[in-house]
Amino acid sequence: MAFQFFGLFGITQTASSMVVPVILTAIIDRTRSNWMGFPFLFSLSLTASLIIWFGVDVRKGRKDAAAWAKEVRT
Numbered sequence: 001m002a003f004q005f006f007g008l009f010g011i012t013q014t015a016s017s018m019v020v021p022v023i024l025t026a027i028i029d030r031t032r033s034n035w036m037g038f039p040f041l042f043s044l045s046l047t048a049s050l051i052i053w054f055g056v057d058v059r060k061g062r063k064d065a066a067a068w069a070k071e072v073r074t
Contacts, residue, residue, distance in 0.1 A: 020044070 024037045 021068050024040065027040055028034055
Protein backbone atom coordinates (compact mmCIF):
# COMPACT_ATOMS: atom_id res chain seq x y z
CA MET A 1 0.00 0.00 0.00
CA ALA A 2 2.85 2.39 0.79
CA PHE A 3 4.30 1.93 -2.70
CA GLN A 4 1.03 3.24 -4.19
CA PHE A 5 1.26 6.45 -2.20
CA PHE A 6 4.92 7.04 -3.02
CA GLY A 7 4.33 6.15 -6.67
CA LEU A 8 1.52 8.70 -6.93
CA PHE A 9 3.60 11.25 -5.03
CA GLY A 10 6.54 10.73 -7.39
CA ILE A 11 4.44 11.07 -10.53
CA THR A 12 2.67 14.23 -9.38
CA GLN A 13 5.91 15.79 -8.15
CA THR A 14 7.67 15.09 -11.44
CA ALA A 15 4.76 16.30 -13.54
CA SER A 16 4.31 19.51 -11.57
CA SER A 17 8.02 20.29 -11.62
CA MET A 18 7.97 20.08 -15.42
CA VAL A 19 4.59 21.61 -16.29
CA VAL A 20 4.23 24.53 -13.86
CA PRO A 21 7.47 26.33 -14.85
CA VAL A 22 6.47 26.10 -18.51
CA ILE A 23 3.06 27.60 -17.78
CA LEU A 24 4.57 30.34 -15.61
CA THR A 25 7.07 31.20 -18.33
CA ALA A 26 4.27 31.42 -20.89
CA ILE A 27 2.25 33.72 -18.61
CA ILE A 28 5.26 35.95 -17.96
CA ASP A 29 6.18 36.07 -21.66
CA ARG A 30 2.66 36.94 -22.70
CA THR A 31 2.00 39.59 -20.05
CA ARG A 32 5.58 40.92 -19.73
CA SER A 33 5.07 41.02 -15.97
CA ASN A 34 6.54 38.67 -13.38
CA TRP A 35 3.71 39.53 -11.01
CA MET A 36 1.10 37.90 -13.26
CA GLY A 37 2.45 34.47 -12.36
CA PHE A 38 1.28 34.86 -8.77
CA PRO A 39 -2.47 34.67 -9.49
CA PHE A 40 -1.83 31.40 -11.33
CA LEU A 41 0.11 29.99 -8.39
CA PHE A 42 -2.57 31.19 -5.97
CA SER A 43 -5.30 29.51 -8.03
CA LEU A 44 -3.33 26.25 -8.06
CA SER A 45 -2.89 26.39 -4.30
CA LEU A 46 -6.55 27.24 -3.75
CA THR A 47 -7.71 24.42 -6.03
CA ALA A 48 -5.47 21.89 -4.28
CA SER A 49 -6.66 23.10 -0.87
CA LEU A 50 -10.31 22.75 -1.85
CA ILE A 51 -9.74 19.26 -3.25
CA ILE A 52 -7.99 18.20 -0.06
CA TRP A 53 -10.58 19.90 2.18
CA PHE A 54 -13.64 18.42 0.48
CA GLY A 55 -12.20 15.30 -1.18
CA VAL A 56 -10.19 13.62 1.56
CA ASP A 57 -12.00 11.47 4.10
CA VAL A 58 -9.86 11.95 7.21
CA ARG A 59 -11.76 9.44 9.33
CA LYS A 60 -11.37 6.72 6.71
CA GLY A 61 -7.69 7.60 6.33
CA ARG A 62 -7.09 7.27 10.06
CA LYS A 63 -8.95 3.96 10.13
CA ASP A 64 -6.98 2.63 7.15
CA ALA A 65 -3.67 3.83 8.65
CA ALA A 66 -4.42 2.12 11.96
CA ALA A 67 -5.34 -1.11 10.16
CA TRP A 68 -2.17 -0.93 8.07
CA ALA A 69 0.01 -0.30 11.14
CA LYS A 70 -1.60 -3.21 12.94
CA GLU A 71 -1.03 -5.45 9.90
CA VAL A 72 2.63 -4.44 9.62
CA ARG A 73 3.30 -5.14 13.31
CA THR A 74 2.03 -8.73 13.04
